Amino acid sequence: MVCFWIKTYWAYQTKFNLGVTGGVQEAILILNPLPMGLLLFGIALYFRGKKSYWIMMIIDLVASLWLFANMLYYREFSDFLSLGIIKSSGSVSNNLGLSIMEIIQPSDFLVFLDVIVIAALLIFKVLKIDKRKTNFKIAGIVTLLAVVLFAVDFSASEKNRSQLLTRTFDNNYIVKYLGINFYAGYNAYQTYKESSTRANASSNDLKSVLAYLKKNRATSNVSYFGKAKGKNVFIFHLESFQQFLINYKVDGKEVTPNINKFYSDSNTLSFDNFFNQVGQGKTSDAETMLENSLFGLPSGSVMTQYGTSNTFQALPAILDQRGYTTAAFHGDVGSFWNRDNTYKSWGYKYFFDDDYYKQKTDYSVGYGLKDKIFLKQAANYIQQLPQPFYAKLITVTNHYPYELDKQNQSIPKTTTGDKTVDGYVQTAHYLDQAFGEFISYLKKTGLYNNSMIVVYGDHYGISNNHKKAIAQLLGKKSVTSYDLAMFQKVPFMIHMNGLKGGINHTYGGEIDVMPTLEDLLGINSSNMIQLGNDLLSKDRNQTVAFRDGDFVSPTYTKVGSKVYDSSGNLIKTLTSEQKEQVDTMQSHTDKVLSLSDKIITGDLLRFYTPSGFKKVNKSQYSYKYSDGIKNLKEDQKKKTSLIEENGGKSTADLFKTDAPELK
Incomplete structure (x- = not known):
């Protein structure tokens, strides 16, 4: 022993x-x-x-x-x-x-x-x-x-x-x-x-799924369908970033000035009623919904429990089969959330994890490289990707417990008295600065004009356990269950030059991102198994299901046994008409969650291959550093990368950062 x-x-x-x-x-x-x-x-x-x-x-x-x-x-x-x-x-x-x-x-x-x-x-x-x-x-x-x-x-x-x-x-x-x-x-x-x-699962289990989709699939918005066809796609992942931060100020200073500007840009479609729908899987749930239009699990994480073994028909694979170079960037270990295996199942050709970046003691915080350092180093690989490409960048600095070294603090903490909450604006401000530097680089290189840039918050940063602090942040004496449900909003923005932007008030969530992006890219997904609907569709169901079975909508919000109207007033006694409407929304919520669980736990997509889609062959992918660099060199022969467009010269010097660690 x-x-x-x-x-x-x-x-x-x-x-x-x-x-x-x-x-x-x-x-x-x-x-x-x-x-x-x-x-x-x-x-x-x-x-x-x-x-x-x-x-x-x-x-x-x-x-x-x-x-x-x-x-x-x-x-x-x-x-x-x-x-x-x-x-x-x-x-x-x-x-x-x-x-x-x-x-x-x-x-x-x-x-x-x-x-x-x-x-x-x-x-x-x-x-x-x-x-x-x-x-x-x-x-x-x-x-x-x-x-x-x-x-x-x-x-x-x-x-x-x-x-x-x-x-x-x-x-x-x-x-x-x-x-x-x-x-x-x-x-x-x-x-x-x-x-x-x-x-115990069989192809017969798909019948109820396909029947539901046939009845509930929303039609595409012809005004937007195909507007981004052929464009590069950036997915910019704002870690733990909530909607209330947009235009929020501390001592008169904007917490996120760069994201605010991006949010209100005339070429940005911004959704102000967009909700995170994660469960215990948090970030991994957000990624699962974003790229598969399937929910996370009631407990645990799809990526860790099923990411290695299940069959998926994810957005990276769909785009890969349409000539896109697909890549994910993350400044942490590849095993976190089982990304190193799941991304293969999802069809990512490249995964640039922490092995691809220069590391020093003060370069990292908590869950990986600090955002400014991460994005600057990621740019080196972005410039080598053959275009068009699909690139997802996952930031980590704005992650619980929201601690940042003094040299990077440039905004005061809030004064709620809650130690967990008060540092949140400092890390969010740092993330915003990193985002601004990244957007500046895209503009200098021309990628800004030739890309669809999608920016989203993955999940809440401040949990409902901090009610007193939340009330102070929102300028309220106290918060109700309705307030806390609305607090689950996260930003969702789609920017592209020539895109008719503005604030869109439709109710939706992360489950709806994939079909929305597919329609903008001109991809007909009517034969795909996806449980979300295009956020731009005019006939979509606006009931947003939460993983715990609660829901929000433009008319009613249900939290536990409580039902609220659109103004946040508690409805103590429902009329027969109200009860019928609420029951219909609850039925929709329960149905979509149960179907998603059925698809994932039974691995039902192995029984269904939509026309025009080839099953992902995971063995063709390797994320080992030496293999990744070798593949990048091979891909350079396609002559469509940013670095090739720049006459073979690196654009790294165009990325400017004020990160004190790099001085």
């Missing part, structure tokens, strides 16, 4: 990048090999003589092989093995099998040292077999101790990282807090649960 404990902790510290910070996480990391080790090795204590020793040695060997395999896989993919990956030979063998000898390091074999030494000691009888009768009392005590230690470990982990198992956004967290062997069991359980649901 001691040997197992030491080698596991050694591997955590030297072979993986688990992001351990602070004494509590360090203590948890030291503790976490113990519970599962005692539980597994303790099984042998229920047997007698040689059998007991054989069981312990086999368990140790299997655990060592599991640790060894994960060390190799992690070195290549910055993630841990899962049963889904193991079963999917394409995912596992993608580069790993061919370069296995290059991946292995001599020190990796140290995980087998205890197995070899203890086996030798037994073979040469230095350690003698204990043939005494099994003491079930001692065996039971060891098992009980394992359970108690796991309870302590789990309790401390939950306190440090809440919803650890229900919001499994990164396997690194499971391993860091609960151990690599617990992760194996937990992943096996998840895989079993998913595969059993998937196994």
Whole structure:
């Protein structure tokens, strides 16, 4: 047990990048090999003589092989093995099998040292077999101790990282807090649960989905259909950015002047009743809706639970098959939210994660590179992408807990007295500055005139748990459930030169983004399975479903058992007519959520391939740095990239930033 404990902790510290910070996480990391080790090795204590020793040695060997395999896989993919990956030979063998000898390091074999030494000691009888009768009392005590230690470990982990198992956004967290062997069991359980649901699904399950779509699909707006055809597409992801920040001021100073200007531009379509619809998956839910027009799950994340194994017909894949270069940019590890696997399923050719950017100690904050540094470095890859391209840029600085070093603070905090809330405007202001620098670069290079720029907030930044602070931010004495529902608005903007802009008051949400963009790009999606509707359609249903089953609409808003009218007044007693309208909206909400869950958990899209669409072949994608750079060089031969248009000269000098870290 001691040997197992030491080698596991050694591997955590030297072979993986688990992001351990602070004494509590360090203590948890030291503790976490113990519970599962005692539980597994303790099984042998229920047997007698040689059998007991054989069981312990086999368990140790299997655990060592599991640790060894994960060390190799992690070195290549910055993630841990899962049963889904193991079963999917394409995912596992993608580069790993061919370069296995290059991946292995001599020190990796140290995980087998205890197995070899203890086996030798037994073979040469230095350690003698204990043939005494099994003491079930001692065996039971060891098992009980394992359970108690796991309870302590789990309790401390939950306190440090809440919803650890229900919001499994990164396997690194499971391993860091609960151990690599617990992760194996937990992943096996998840895989079993998913595969059993998937196994029982059939093409017949699609009938109700297709029937719903036939009845509820909105028609395209002919005034906008195809207006952006052939244009580059930028998806600019405003992390944790809420609608109330638009034109919001602190001490008379605009928090987001650059985004405000963009929002009110005559060539920008801005939606002021656009809601985030995320659940526990938060950012990953927003991405899932944005590019698949399917909701997140009631618990957990589609990307982490189904992103590797499911069939998708995502926007990147659709555009890729129409000649677009597709790329995602994120200044954090590729495994976060399982992006490194999910993006392959969605058809992204490129994923520029943290391996592609220069890193220094003060370059990052919380969840990755600071936005200004990230965007400046991302521009180097943007200029190399063959046009037209589809590029998604995910910012991270405006992320909870909204902390920013003093050298980057350029606006005072709010004064609600809530420490979590008051720093929010500072990180939002920083994000706005980074956005302004990026837009300036696009204008200088000409990309601004040749692109459709989509800007959106992924989810709330301030949760409903901060009611007093929210009331102060909104200039109210207190907030109602209706106010909190309206507080879920996030910005959604579409900019393109020549586009008839203005403020659009239609009610919609992230589920509607994909069909909206498809119509603007001139893509007929009438045969696609998408649960949202074009925000520009004149006959769309404006009931916006929340993941918890509540909804908002231009006429009624339902939060729990409470119903509010369009002015936010609580309706204590519904008339028969009102009840009928509310019931219809509730029925729509329940239906669309249940259909989405059915599609995802049953992997129903494997039974349906729309005409003109080819199933994504995940094995053709590799996001490894060397492969990405190689592919970029190959793509340069197409002669349509920005750098080629600039006579082969880099445009990097045109990107100006005031980031103090780069001076």
